[in-house]
Amino acid sequence: MSNYNIFPDEFLWGGATAANQYEGGYNQGGKGPALVDVLPSGKDRYDVMSGKLDYKKLDESTEYPGRVAVDGYSHWEEDIDYMIEMGFRVYRFSISWSRIFPLGTEKTPNTEGLKFYEKIIDKLNKNNIEPLVTICHFDIPLNLIEQYGSWRNREVIQFYLKYCKTLFNYFKGKVKYWITFNEINMLFHLPFMGAGIVFSENENQMEVKYQVAHNELVASALATKMAHEIDSNNQIGCMLAAGQYYPYSSKPEDVFDALDKNRDIFFFGDIQVRGKYPNYAKKKLQELNIEIKTEPEDEAILKKYPVDFVSFSYYSSRLTSADENVGEKTSGNVIHSLRNKYLETSEWGWQIDPLGLRTTLNALYERYEKPLFIVENGLGAKDKLNGDGSIDDDYRIEYLSRHIAVMRDAIVKDGVELIGYTSWGCIDLISASTGQMSKRYGYVYVDKDDEGKGSLKRYKKKSFYWYKKVIETNGENL
Numbered sequence: 341m342s343n344y345n346i347f348p349d350e351f352l353w354g355g356a357t358a359a360n361q362y363e364g365g366y367n368q369g370g371k372g373p374a375l376v377d378v379l380p381s382g383k384d385r386y387d388v389m390s391g392k393l394d395y396k397k398l399d400e401s402t403e404y405p406g407r408v409a410v411d412g413y414s415h416w417e418e419d420i421d422y423m424i425e426m427g428f429r430v431y432r433f434s435i436s437w438s439r440i441f442p443l444g445t446e447k448t449p450n451t452e453g454l455k456f457y458e459k460i461i462d463k464l465n466k467n468n469i470e471p472l473v474t475i476c477h478f479d480i481p482l483n484l485i486e487q488y489g490s491w492r493n494r495e496v497i498q499f500y501l502k503y504c505k506t507l508f509n510y511f512k513g514k515v516k517y518w519i520t521f522n523e524i525n526m527l528f529h530l531p532f533m534g535a536g537i538v539f540s541e542n543e544n545q546m547e548v549k550y551q552v553a554h555n556e557l558v559a560s561a562l563a564t565k566m567a568h569e570i571d572s573n574n575q576i577g578c579m580l581a582a583g584q585y586y587p588y589s590s591k592p593e594d595v596f597d598a599l600d601k602n603r604d605i606f607f608f609g610d611i612q613v614r615g616k617y618p619n620y621a622k623k624k625l626q627e628l629n630i631e632i633k634t635e636p637e638d639e640a641i642l643k644k645y646p647v648d649f650v651s652f653s654y655y656s657s658r659l660t661s662a663d664e665n666v667g668e669k670t671s672g673n674v675i676h677s678l679r680n681k682y683l684e685t686s687e688w689g690w691q692i693d694p695l696g697l698r699t700t701l702n703a704l705y706e707r708y709e710k711p712l713f714i715v716e717n718g719l720g721a722k723d724k725l726n727g728d729g730s731i732d733d734d735y736r737i738e739y740l741s742r743h744i745a746v747m748r749d750a751i752v753k754d755g756v757e758l759i760g761y762t763s764w765g766c767i768d769l770i771s772a773s774t775g776q777m778s779k780r781y782g783y784v785y786v787d788k789d790d791e792g793k794g795s796l797k798r799y800k801k802k803s804f805y806w807y808k809k810v811i812e813t814n815g816e817n818l
C-alpha cells in the first residue's frame with residue numbers, strides 16, 4: 341500500500357471556471373447572444389432559470405450579470421499567471437458555444453472565437469497545465485433556443501456535434517480531457533439554465549425534461565464517438581451534480597426514498613457509463629405515462645460509446661424523507677434537501693459535509709468502476725478585502741482542507757480511483773444560482789460587487805498561498 345499521506349504522483353490539482361460566469365465579453369470577438377446573457381440578477385433569476393418565467397418578459401431595467409461577469413475575456417492571461425504561481429496541473433474552463441457558432445447554425449465557425457481559446461490553451465500547455473474543457477456549461481446560443489426550442493428538438497444534436505467536431509479538430513493534440521455537458525442532471529431542477537428550456541402552458545413538463553435528457557444523452561454519446569475517432573488520446577467525461585441522499589430516519593420508507601432520489605442522479609451516469617436505460621428508469625417512464633421520441637439507432641449509440649471518466653461536482657450531501665411533512669427544508673441550494681441537524685451550513689444555507697464526499701466517491705466508484713474526477717467543490721462565502729489588499733479566508737481553507745482530507749481517505753483506504761480535483765471558481769466569479777458576486781469561491785479575489793461596481797482588480801487571498809502549498813506537497817500539507 342502506498343504512503344497514506346501521499347496522493348498519486350500524477351494527481352491533477354487545479355481549479356475550475358466556466359465561460360458563463362467568468363468570461364463576460366458578451367458582445368466582443370464576434371460572439372452571438374447566449375442563454376447566459378439573458379439570465380437576470382435579483383428575484384426573477386430563479387423563475388427564469390427554472391423555465392417558469394420567459395426572459396423575453398423581463399423589463400428594460402433588468403441587469404444581466406453574466407454579460408460582463410469578471411471579464412475573464414480580457415483578464416485570462418493574468419488569471420492563468422495566478423494558476424501557474426499556485427502550481428496548477430489542470431485548469432477546467434468552458435468554451436462559449438456562441439463564441440464559436442454565434443447562431444449555432446452557421447456552416448463555418450467564428451475564427452476569432454477559436455483563436456481566443458487557442459491562446460488560453462497554448463499558454464496552459466506551455467506551462468504544463470492540462471486543459472480540461474467543458475463543451476457546454478449552462479450555455480447555448482440564444483438562436484437555438486428561440487428558433488428550435490433548444491434541446492427538446494432533436495435537430496440541436498447535429499448543431500452540437502458540429503460544434504464538437506470543430507473543437508476536437510481545432511484543438512487536436514492540445515486538449516485531452518473533455519466534458520460533454522456540465523451537471524447534465526441540472527436540467528431536471530433548472531430546465532432553462534440547464535438546457536435552455538422554456539415551458540409553454542399546459543405542457544407535460546416531465547415529458548419535456550426526459551425528452552431533453554434523451555437528446556443530450558444521445559448527443560453526448562455521439563460526441564464521445566467523434567472525439568475518439570478524431571484523436572484516440574481524447575478522454576471524455578460525463579459530469580453529474582452529485583451528493584448522496586441520506587434517509588431522514590431509519591424508517592424503511594425514508595431509506596427507500598433516499599435510494600429513489602439517488603437514482604435521479606445515477607440515471608444519467610447509468611446511461612453514459614453503462615450505455616443503457618436502467619430498468620428502474622424504464623418503469624418510471626411507464627408509470628408516468630411518458631413517451632419520449634427516439635430513433636431506432638439510439639439504443640446502439642448509447643451502448644457503443646460510453647464515457648472514459650466520471651466527473652462530478654460536490655458541494656454537499658442531501659437529506660430526504662418519504663413523509664412530506666417532516667423536517668425543515670434547506671434554503672439556497674437548487675437541488676432540494678431537508679436540513680441535516682448534524683451539519684453546519686454556509687452563509688447561503690448550503691450544508692457542509694466533508695465525509696459525504698467520501699460516501700459519494702465510493703457510491704460512484706462502486707457503481708461505475710471508472711476513473712473519477714472531482715471537477716467542482718468549494719465554499720461560497722463573503723470575503724473582506726483588508727486595507728492592505730489581503731483577504732483572510734480561513735473558513736475557505738478549513739472547508740477545502742476537510743474535503744481534500746476525505747479524498748485522500750477515499751483513495752488510500754477505499755481504493756477509489758480519483759484522477760484529479762478542480763475546486764470551483766478558483767478566480768472569483770458570479771454565482772450561477774443567485775447571480776451575485778458576493779458569493780465567492782476563489783483563491784483570487786476580484787474587486788466587483790453585487791451592483792456590478794468595482795475595478796475588477798485581482799488580489800491573492802490567504803487560501804491562495806495555502807493551496808499553493810497543498811499542490812507543492814501533493815496534498816500532504818493540509
Ligand code: BG6
Pocket residue numbers: 358361478522523581653716720764770771772773774779
Ligand atoms: C454548480 C455549477 O452547480 O455549482 C456552477 O456547475 C455553479 O456553475 C456552482 O457556479 C456553484 O453554485 P453557485 O450557485 O454558488 O454559483
